[in-house]
Amino acid sequence: MTKILYPVYLLLILSCVESCSIPGSLYVLSPQTIPAGYHLTKVEAVGCDPDTLHLTVEDPSFTVQSNGVVVALSPVSVATSGRTFSVRAQDGSGPASEMEVHLVCGTKQKTNEKGQAILKRTKRRWSPPPINILENDVGPFPKDVERIASNSEVVNDVYYTIEGPGANQYPLNIFSLDKETGVLKVHQPLDREEFPKFILTINALDKINNQPKGLPLDLTVSVDDVNDNKPEFTGPLIFAVFEQTTNLVVGKVEAMDKDDPDTDHVKIKYTLKDGFEYFAINPDTGVITTVSNKLDRETKDTHMVTIEIRDLKGAPDGLFNTATATITLVDINDNPPTFSQTSG
Structure with a gap:
């Protein structure tokens, strides 16, 4: 009896060992022309040994840093149909895991008779790249920063809300969001030395019942440094x-x-x-x-x-x-x- 059960127990133990993996696919909203040095998104690896984890990207126009951030090495044009490349993750414990990154261009969108963008319904949740704002920008304000939505386009049956530091938490009223169009606005210059980064939460709510439509979206706004401090x-x-x-x-x-x-x-x-x-x-x-x-x-x-x-x-x-x-x-x-x- 022991000889029969031993392989079964061993199989159960091995099946519980977590292997290194990354999501199978990721949808990222990107500008139509991606500048060199642009941070697209961050690859989240699960169950990987950080000492032996190796991330690679097959598209020579991009690289992936050791912390998982995908960065454009050179200017890249994204067609209206999008662009796809793969990222691989492997550590010393087992086989590699591969993920397809789908770039979705957010500048060309279908609109209705009112000029509002129309969303193609999808169950996928996209992960937007961080938004970068130059510190000490003199305005004029308010300034439109970028269109934010729960997917690559704006729907007509929802409205948007914004929460977090810089919006309804200290420091207050730096950012606002147009609830109809999802356009993020900045209302004053920013000091990177005081606030280098903001993490905002965007919600899409049904206009009829005010219920959430999909998961909240975490949006990172990074403040780019200017040389404004003497040594x-x-x-x-x-x-x-x-x-x-x-x-x-x-x-x-x-x-x-x-x-x-x-x-x-x-x-x-x-x-x-x-x-x-x-x-x-x-x-x-x-x-x-x-x-x-x-x-x-x-x-x-x-x-x-x-x-x-x-x-x-x-x-x-x-x-x-x-x-x-x-x-x-x-x-x-x-x-x-x-x-x-x-x-x-």
């Missing part, structure tokens, strides 16, 4: 180093930038504006070193050196700050004793 010194600029030494580390200049850490807006270049005959600074790390053995404490015990920090990797149009570093020379035993007066 700042964050540590004391007071150092000490032994006199008459060369190639010796004096200290490290600490600096930071509040802009987007994934952009060149925070890539700082360090530069000395004076003191070149005695000191040098690494442009990437901010480490100051001595370049001369002629530093003599008995002649001059303190050196004041001007340092510039500039973002955009030091580009001429980068934002910058300057400050003065104080470098004190530490004495070494380099002078023999002398008689203060001759003996008589």
Whole structure:
């Protein structure tokens, strides 16, 4: 009896092991022309080992990042009939899983006699890409951002509502949604350093019974960074180093930038504006070193050196700050004793 049941138990145990998988298909609303760098959607992998998970996309116009975000590598045109490509996911535990991504162009739509877009009924729920808004946009406001709907077009028997931070939660009244057309509007400039991202919930409700039509839609609005913050010194600029030494580390200049850490807006270049005959600074790390053995404490015990920090990797149009570093020379035993007066 044991020999008969053992394979059955083993089969039941193996069948409970979750394998790495992604959805079989995904419908994504996209612009008719997708610019390079555009984030289309995020692939959600289930039961996958994050250390060995490998995501690939078969269309050379796109790539998929390690976090599952599908990004356009070059400008892509999407026909009115759509565009389809596949994404594969595989980890070290088993066979690969494949998903078809269907791009649906949201710019060409059928309309009724009132000019309103008409929705082809479907049970599929599309997943829109994040909407990107440039920070510090000066308007005029309100500004139409994008048409939002529960599928690729707008239906005529529903109305739309919006909820979440930026709408009916703090910060209030940044966004609104036209309940008839599903057009998202922004009402004021945004500061990425204060609010880098908003996650809004869009609901489609039946005009007759006010009941939900389909699942709520989570919409991410990302605020794109502009270089509006100068780099700042964050540590004391007071150092000490032994006199008459060369190639010796004096200290490290600490600096930071509040802009987007994934952009060149925070890539700082360090530069000395004076003191070149005695000191040098690494442009990437901010480490100051001595370049001369002629530093003599008995002649001059303190050196004041001007340092510039500039973002955009030091580009001429980068934002910058300057400050003065104080470098004190530490004495070494380099002078023999002398008689203060001759003996008589």
